[in-house]
Amino acid sequence: MKIVVTGSLGNVSKPLAQRLTQEGHAVTVISSKPDKQPDIEALGATAAIGSVEDADFLATAFAGADAVYVMIPPNFTEPDQVAYYRRLGNNYAHAIRQAGVKRVVGLSSWGAHLDRGTGPILGSHHVEGILNELPSVALTHLRPTSFYTNLYGFVGMIKGAGFIGANYGGDDKVAMVHPRDIADAAAEELTASAAPGQHIRYVSSDECTCNEAARALGAAIGKPDLAWVLFTDEQMQESLEKNGVPASVATGVVELYASIHNGRLGEDYEQHKPVMGKVKLADFAKEFAAAF
Template structure:
């Protein structure tokens, strides 16, 4: 198969490309950075350098493809984050139609069933809606949980304050996921013999925030480490003091609140998948190594 992968050499896209190439598929990886071309080709992939918001570029890149893995690259510089998600999804949709691609696998998120109240994830909801309007195209929406590597955001707080804290915590449940498990599911869906329109949730482990803190604390020599829950206002003020734009701050606070109330995972709980292979303790070994390096 000829498969297009977006996301350059990211945490999901690189292992996804490696698996597909190892299985004999012809893979083209899209990256916005020309200096990545040599590394992309060293994997055995073709490199396509350009922006996923550039429809003309995507039409050319998608030509002749059997399937596309589409993701929305992080862009915290966007003044309209939800609009940015729509722009990327519209570009994918137009390019898929132009190139007559029959299957797109889109990296969405748990909580993407919600029209509102989920912060940045509203962008994933709207992107799914745009792609699902495609006629004659199988659209697979992957909805992974909370990425393990988001925990790296708390490294500084643990060092400075001796706690983990945001506007969710304590006994709040986290549906967590490894990029490697996402890559494995994406590879399975991209190469499906008879792709169908579907939503597929992906998770590797489920833990309360307190359980996460306990495991991290034991790994870094702080056995009493706690994950405390701050108010929305406390988190908002802290983010603004750190220089985050108000529009991004509000979306992140809303997202955290949706985790705290359980809103974000409500649909996931109705459609639970089998858990993936990479469990939290394996990631925490990497987390502890990063903590000790810094």
């Protein structure tokens, strides 16, 4: 198959491209950075250098593809995250129509079923809606749970304050996923036959409470008493802004974390749980310790 992968050599896109090329597919990886071309070609893939902000470039890159994987690259400099998601979602939809692609796998998020109260994930809700308007396309929305790799964002707090803190924590239950497990799910979907229409697949690796996550990470880094402290929304907003996060972006993060704390983010996931992936919390704790 001829498959196009967006996301350059990111945490999901790189292992996805690796798996697809190893399986013998002709893979094109889209990247905005020319210096990534040698690394993409080293995987056995073709590099298409350009911006996902350019819908015509995308249409050219998608031409002749049997399947495409689309994702919205994180860009926290955008003051309106939802508008950013909608803009790129429309670019993808334009390119898919122009190129006549019939199989599409999109990286979405748990919580994308909600039309309010999820901070930046509201962008994924809108992108799903935009892509759902595509006619005669077999479309799978991948809805991963919280990325393990998001926990790297707490390294500075652990080193400086000696604990993890957010406006979700304690005994709050969280489903977490490793990018490699998302890549495996994406590869399966891209290469499987599917009827036209919309399909949803949740992807998760493990489930735990925040306290359990803190204990696992703490044990791995030699801090067995590491705690995950539950902040108020106001404390979380203040903490983010003190660390240089723009107020509008911080507000979105606080809203997202609050939806984990109150359970709304995971309500649909709880009704459609997937088979868990391979990388468990204990496995990721070793990766975290190596980076710590």
